[in-house]
Amino acid sequence: MPEVPQGPEIEGPAPTSARAIVWTRRRTAMSAFLRRFARSRSGMFGLFILVFFVLVALTAPFFFPRTVLDVTQATGQPFSPPSLEFPLGTDDSGVSVLALVCWGARISLLVGLAATVLSMFIGTTVGISAGHYRGFGGGALDRLTDWFLVIPYLPLAIVLATVLGRSLLNIIIVIGVTSWPGTARLIRAQTLSVEGRPYLERAKALGAGNVHQMTKHVLPNVMPLVLANTTLAVSISILSETTLSFLGLGDPDNVSWGSILEQGFASGAISQGAWWYLGAPGVCVVLVVLSFNLIGRAIEEILDPRGDAH
Amino acid sequence: MALLEFDDVSVTYRSRGADVPAVRNVSLSVDAGESLGIAGESGCGKTTLTSTVLRMQPKTARVTGEVRLDGQNVLGLSWGKVRALRWAQASVVFQGAMHALNPVQRIGDQLAEPILLHSPKTSKAKADTKVGELLEMVGLPARRAQAYPHQLSGGQKQRVMIAMALACGPRLIVADEPTTALDVMVQAQVLDVITALVKDLGVGLVFISHDLSVLSSTCDRIAVMYAGRVVEEGPAADVFDRPKHPYAGALAGAFPRIGDTRFRYAPAGLPGDPPFPGDLPSGCPFHPRCPRVEARCSATEPELLAIGDHKTACLVAQDEAVQA
Amino acid sequence: MALLTEAGPHPSAARRSGGALSPTARYVVNRVLAAISTLVFVVLFNFFLFRVMPGDPIGLYTRGRNMDPDQIRQLRAALDKPLLQQLLEYLRNPFSQGVDSVKYHAPVWEVIGPRVGPTLLLVGTATLVATIIGVWLGIRSGWNRGGRFDKVSTSTTLVLYSMPEFWFGMIILIVFAVGIGPFPGIFPIGGLSTPGVDTSTPAGWLDVAWHLVLPVTTLAVIYLAEYSLIMRASIIEETGQDYLQTARAKGLMDRMVRKRHAVPNAMLPTMTLVFLNLGFVVGGAITIEYVFSINGLGSLTVDALSGPDVPLLQALFLLFSAAVIFANLAADLLYGYFDPRVRT
Numbered sequence: 015m016p017e018v019p020q021g022p023e024i025e026g027p028a029p030t031s032a033r034a035i036v037w038t039r040r041r042t043a044m045s046a047f048l049r050r051f052a053r054s055r056s057g058m059f060g061l062f063i064l065v066f067f068v069l070v071a072l073t074a075p076f077f078f079p080r081t082v083l084d085v086t087q088a089t090g091q092p093f094s095p096p097s098l099e100f101p102l103g104t105d106d107s108g109v110s111v112l113a114l115v116c117w118g119a120r121i122s123l124l125v126g127l128a129a130t131v132l133s134m135f136i137g138t139t140v141g142i143s144a145g146h147y148r149g150f151g152g153g154a155l156d157r158l159t160d161w162f163l164v165i166p167y168l169p170l171a172i173v174l175a176t177v178l179g180r181s182l183l184n185i186i187i188v189i190g191v192t193s194w195p196g197t198a199r200l201i202r203a204q205t206l207s208v209e210g211r212p213y214l215e216r217a218k219a220l221g222a223g224n225v226h227q228m229t230k231h232v233l234p235n236v237m238p239l240v241l242a243n244t245t246l247a248v249s250i251s252i253l254s255e256t257t258l259s260f261l262g263l264g265d266p267d268n269v270s271w272g273s274i275l276e277q278g279f280a281s282g283a284i285s286q287g288a289w290w291y292l293g294a295p296g297v298c299v300v301l302v303v304l305s306f307n308l309i310g311r312a313i314e315e316i317l318d319p320r321g322d323a324h
Numbered sequence: 325m326a327l328l329e330f331d332d333v334s335v336t337y338r339s340r341g342a343d344v345p346a347v348r349n350v351s352l353s354v355d356a357g358e359s360l361g362i363a364g365e366s367g368c369g370k371t372t373l374t375s376t377v378l379r380m381q382p383k384t385a386r387v388t389g390e391v392r393l394d395g396q397n398v399l400g401l402s403w404g405k406v407r408a409l410r411w412a413q414a415s416v417v418f419q420g421a422m423h424a425l426n427p428v429q430r431i432g433d434q435l436a437e438p439i440l441l442h443s444p445k446t447s448k449a450k451a452d453t454k455v456g457e458l459l460e461m462v463g464l465p466a467r468r469a470q471a472y473p474h475q476l477s478g479g480q481k482q483r484v485m486i487a488m489a490l491a492c493g494p495r496l497i498v499a500d501e502p503t504t505a506l507d508v509m510v511q512a513q514v515l516d517v518i519t520a521l522v523k524d525l526g527v528g529l530v531f532i533s534h535d536l537s538v539l540s541s542t543c544d545r546i547a548v549m550y551a552g553r554v555v556e557e558g559p560a561a562d563v564f565d566r567p568k569h570p571y572a573g574a575l576a577g578a579f580p581r582i583g584d585t586r587f588r589y590a591p592a593g594l595p596g597d598p599p600f601p602g603d604l605p606s607g608c609p610f611h612p613r614c615p616r617v618e619a620r621c622s623a624t625e626p627e628l629l630a631i632g633d634h635k636t637a638c639l640v641a642q643d644e645a646v647q648a
Numbered sequence: 649m650a651l652l653t654e655a656g657p658h659p660s661a662a663r664r665s666g667g668a669l670s671p672t673a674r675y676v677v678n679r680v681l682a683a684i685s686t687l688v689f690v691v692l693f694n695f696f697l698f699r700v701m702p703g704d705p706i707g708l709y710t711r712g713r714n715m716d717p718d719q720i721r722q723l724r725a726a727l728d729k730p731l732l733q734q735l736l737e738y739l740r741n742p743f744s745q746g747v748d749s750v751k752y753h754a755p756v757w758e759v760i761g762p763r764v765g766p767t768l769l770l771v772g773t774a775t776l777v778a779t780i781i782g783v784w785l786g787i788r789s790g791w792n793r794g795g796r797f798d799k800v801s802t803s804t805t806l807v808l809y810s811m812p813e814f815w816f817g818m819i820i821l822i823v824f825a826v827g828i829g830p831f832p833g834i835f836p837i838g839g840l841s842t843p844g845v846d847t848s849t850p851a852g853w854l855d856v857a858w859h860l861v862l863p864v865t866t867l868a869v870i871y872l873a874e875y876s877l878i879m880r881a882s883i884i885e886e887t888g889q890d891y892l893q894t895a896r897a898k899g900l901m902d903r904m905v906r907k908r909h910a911v912p913n914a915m916l917p918t919m920t921l922v923f924l925n926l927g928f929v930v931g932g933a934i935t936i937e938y939v940f941s942i943n944g945l946g947s948l949t950v951d952a953l954s955g956p957d958v959p960l961l962q963a964l965f966l967l968f969s970a971a972v973i974f975a976n977l978a979a980d981l982l983y984g985y986f987d988p989r990v991r992t
Contacts, residue, residue, distance in 0.1 A: 160682070161689045163924075164976055168931030169968040172949065176956045177697055249810065256812050257935060261950055275815060279939070284818060285837065287826045296815035303810035378897055410899035418897075423890040426909050428916070428988055438898040472988045488894075 050316050057312025063305035067298070071119035078113040083269060085109060093288045103290035105274070106281035114274050115294050121270035122299070125186055126252035132190030133251070134197055134244050141201025142232055145209060146224065156202065162195040171254065175263040182265040189254045197243055201236055208235045238317045245310035249303040256299050271295040325395050326353040327528040328377065328414070328496055333389035335372050335381060344602040346372040346385070348552040356495060359522055359529035361539030361560065363575060364549035365598045370532050373549075374498045377414055377530075379406050394495065411438045414496040415489040417482075420505050424485060425473040431484055432469025435459070438491045458487040462517050479510035486517060496528040503538070515542060536572075537579040540564035548572045551599055551609035558634035568634065568641040570614050608639070616640050672991055675984050683977040690969045694962055756963040760945065766840055767944030769856075771933045774864045778871035779922065785872065786879025786918075791906050793884055801876065808873035814935035817866040821939070824862060835862045838941030863940040867932050874928065878921045882914035889913070916987050923979030926972045 051057050081087055088108035096103045102111040144155035171192050178184040208214070214231055222231075258264055259272025260279070274295040283291045335347040347369040354360045362370045375381045376391045379398050390397045393413055398406065415438075418424045426434055435458055436451040446454075456466030462483040473481060482502060489497050499518060503511040519542050522529045533539055539546050539560065546563040548556040548571065556569040567573040574594045596613040599605055605612050611621040621639060628637040631645040752759045785805075789798040808816075822828060825837040836859050841847050845855045886892065887910065895905045937946030945964060952960040984990045 157685070161686050164686050164927075164973055165690060165969050166927030166930040166972045168927075168934055169949070169965045172934075172953065173694075173697065173961060173965045176953065176958070176961060253810075253812055257814070257931070260812070260814060260935070261938070262953060275812075275818070279818065284821050284826060287822060287828060289819070289822050289828055292815070292818050292822065296812065296819065299812055299815065300807065300810050304807060307806060307810055380893070380897060407899040407901065410897055412899070416897050418890065418894060420890065424894045426891045426895070426913070428912050428986075429909075437895075437900075441899055474989050485894075 047316060051312060054312040054315065056308045057315075060305035060308030060312070063301050064309065067119055067302050067305075068123065070116055071123050074116040074120060078110075078116055080117075082113045083109060083117060093283070093286045093291070095288075096290050102294045103288065105277065105291055106283065111274075111291055111294050114269055115271070115298055118269045118271040118274055118295060119298065121182070121265065121268045122252055122255060122272070123302070125182070125189065125255040125265075125270065126248050126302075128186045129189035129193070129251040129255070130244060130248045132186065133193040133247060134240065136190065137194035137197030138201050138233075138236070138240055140194065141198040142205050142236065144198065145202040145205025146232065155198075159195050159198045159202070162192075163199065167192055167254075168257065171258060172261070172263065175258060180263060180266050182268065185255060185258060185264050188258070188263075189251050193247060193250060193254070197240075197247060200239065200243055204236050204239050205232055208232050242310055242313040242317055245306050245313060249306035249310070252299065252303055252306070271299050326392075327356045327358075327394060328354040328530065329390070329392040330373065330376075331390040331392065333373065333376065333387065333391060335369070335376065336386045336388075337382070338384050338386060342602055345604075346552055346601050349389075350549075350552075350554055352547055352554065352557070354496065354528045354530060356528050357522075357526045358545070359531060359543040361531045361533065361543035361546040362549060363533060363536050363539055363546060363572075365534055367598050367601065368549040369552040369601070370549050371419070371500055374416075374500060374530060374532060377496070377498055378410050378416060380416075408442070411489075411494065412442045412492045413494055414498065415492070415494045417485045417489045417497065417499040417502045419501040422478065422481065422505065425481060427473055429472075430469065431459075431471050431473065431476070435469065435484070435488050435491055438488070442492050454491070458490055459484075461490065461521065462487045463513075477510075478506055479514060482506060482510075482514050483517060486514070486521070490521065490525070490527075494527065496530070497522075498530045498532070500532045501534070502531075504533070504535075511538075518542065534575075535579050536564055536575045548575065551604055552601055553609075553637065554628055554635075555610070555637040556635065557628070562634050566634075568631070568636040568645070569610075569638045570616050570640075571610050572636075574615075608637075672984065675990055676981060679977055679980040679984070683973050686973050687970060690966065690973070694966055698958060698962065752957075752960075756959055759960060760948070760963060760967065763943060763945045763948050765944075766942055767933055767937065767946060769840075770860065770863060770867070770937065770942060770944060771929060773860065774867035774871060774932075775929060777864065777868040778875055781868070782872035782875025783879050783918070785876040786881075787883055787906070787911060787914075789876065790880035790883030790914075791887070791910070793880075793887070798880075802880070805873045805876055808869060809877065811870065812935075813866060813870040813932045814939050816870060817863065817936050817939045820862055820866055835859075838939075840942050863936050863942060866940075867936055870932060871929065874925060875918075875922060878925075879914065879918050882916075882918045882921075883910060885917070886910045886914045916983060919986070920979055920983055923976055926975050930968050930972060 085107040088104070090100050090104035090108040090110060092104060092106050092108045094100065094104045094108075100110045100112065102115060105111055105114060140155055140159060144152050144159060146152065147155070171188050174188045174191065175185065178188065209232065217226075217231055255264065255270060256272035256275070259270050260276045262276060264270060264273055264276075272295075275292060278288070278291045278295075330350050330352045333347060333350045334345065337344040337346055350369075350373055352360065352362075362374070364370050372381065372385070376387055377393065377398065379401075381387060387399055389399075391399055393409065396409075398409070401409070425431070432452065432455050435455045439451050439454055440446055452469070455469050459466050459468055464480060464483055464487070468476070468480075473484075476484065482505075486499075486502070489499075502518065503514050506514060515538065518529070518531075521527070529543070531539060531543055536546070536548075540563070541560075543560050545558065546556075546560045547554050548563065548567075548569065550571050556563055556567060556572040563572060564576050567576050571594075594613050594615075599609055599612075605622070607620075607622040607624050608614070608626055611617045614621065618640060624639065626637040626639045626642065628635050629642055631642070636642065636645075785801055789801045792798055821837060825835045827834075836842070838859075840859050841852065841855050842859075846852045847856055889910075892905055892909055895909045896902075900908070933944070934946035934949050936942075937944045938950045941947065945967070949961070949964050951957075952964065
């Protein structure tokens, strides 16, 4: 692969090598982006909520030692409403709902993020490849994406989860493997438009191979879209984890917001009128998903300045 | 009484703190049966100016002065009266007919729409007949009324737009760069249609274009706009053959007529770009690009003064005229 | 008064020699083939998924359950056959695989059959309500984008969109069926009808309708958030179009411009997107039936999970997928019918 010839390195602030120029440009663009993001009220609000929950997730073990979750060591009365001792009430075994919710944040956020990373990775790779390789290869990938897009999400996830079995890793895999088509479709469209641009033809004429083209040229241009899509994908992943855990397909060893809801529903929290038991984890899910949606929309707003997609 | 009169019209866009003057103190008039060409580059304000005729300027625009159609100031009318006069008294042929037609409606229905709107008692049959007549007036067979816009070529779509503009028998038509997006041969056809219609029907025409040669062969009078003001105005042949303002001269030279020996030596193009309306140069806005610029040009903005029937807004040209 | 005669042949007369099929027919064939290929993929995927996973496939069937040794032997016999033979047998009758539902000890199809009705009733009603309200909301928000109605409705929609539908259902149940604080619960807590009521009489229908209020409301509210966002985006896309300027210049009132020009154009992508999101509708049905104890396909699916009743799950997966595939096909064909650019 031909390397861009680098000039002599000079001491001082002015970047001279091609790489340095590129990075300076990217840094400036990044700070401009961050400044504009800071001006978006809804985006900042979402960011604030997200940071709050991340802190809760990280500090949960300090406030509530793991033993608090143990049903055999529960100190409260089952199904008791919020009180000073238990600010969010207790569950069907007398365990503090507040403790459950704080610990649940760890799994819900972890699964949401990990599954998204997996799905974005698969989706971006497939999307760029499908857009880049014409002919049989690209067409096949495209067809595969279409097939997966049509299959209804929850039945597919249920079937996969059944086959794989219940574990933390498996649920991450299930969500990641079922959510990549949406991203792939989007990335493919963007790749096609990027590839139509002249500088890519020049790169090819200079002898750039396929992988070089895709990683050094297409990917940086597709990245902003990927970023906006990622935040929205996380919100979908978190909702998926909650749903799958609620149906009993989640990680059996750990607490997540979905598993709290599962336990609550199974133990008859509804007929007990235990609104705190079901309300708290649900509100957390809504807040976190909402925060990712707001952040994602703020990013889209900045990157799509015509703003007429929203 | 003139058919259309712009009386000291100014249009200012308000955007986030700054006011951008798109049109500044323009006064023009068009009589019935007369055709006026408005020439200038993008951003000079010609479309903004003409959008006031039907009161279609954007909501962020503030208009001062009067725009009189058959003596009535359009800007002061009630909303209902404005809607009534739209299309019935004056109509517009928009720039870029590619997307000016509703893609999911048949041509015939779109042509009939203004007819039925302004004369609600018209029967469907009468409207259909009228639609057929309109299509034939612009050289399309009547049965094309059944077609959808995507089935027509660019030139055909533009002709449909012209037919549509005629639907309610308006007294004035504003044609905003009707041929800019078309091939040269199709351009010639469409221009022929327009000139023939204007002559036969006696409608007033305001023809906007950046191509001065087109205007000189189609219109009676030409007004050249730059940075929101009229800088030259007069009979078409005069403005094209003997332009006084250097900008008009450059425009005339930019679109040479094939076969006309004068153009063999004419300079091509002007350096620089038209000024952004919110950031105009001092004095005469054209002075940074002017080939005949003098020191006083950056200090005073010239007034539009008449030399016979030919008005110009250039200090140098005005002096020359006085000395002659 | 013909001033010019038309020159040259009609553009569409110069049709590409793509065979004898008209563009419409070609489109239809294209879409049908795509649907069939997806269906084939799903069937094969369904088959192989359960066989190629590591471990003993029997384990899947028997996990967590005491099975009759005879049944186990039958299963093993079926699974021991060469893969190709199994595939052929499966293809011949994908719904039964020669093995009955493990839980119900009856052919899979017999178990599924009676459950279809309640699901259709629930999902159909909810989708209808959600479409009507959602489209209206979307048009009103998008047309006056940034206005007060838009701001309020978009914020509300965004929050609804962030909610797990089953959670929303549970909260609604607590508030309206069980009662909270001073408010009594007035709606039934689940099921499609009160036991003992004959559902074939008008009185029975009313009873069913009463039971449907909460679940349908839950689903409809969640669906309409999605639909109104889609419609809003479509209308906003249209507001920038030139042909609306033409319509206004003709003297049409704003309301007519919207109704006659913008909405018909905006409906096209909306219709497509709504159908594309059918998978989302199916997911909602599954969890809501579970929460509200409605005897439909959804709760059957959740039921089958606690086994797992693999034959039943496979059959349900196939059924849901086929339903969505055909709904998408219907959407494509409808779109082709309504959009003249595709039809002609």
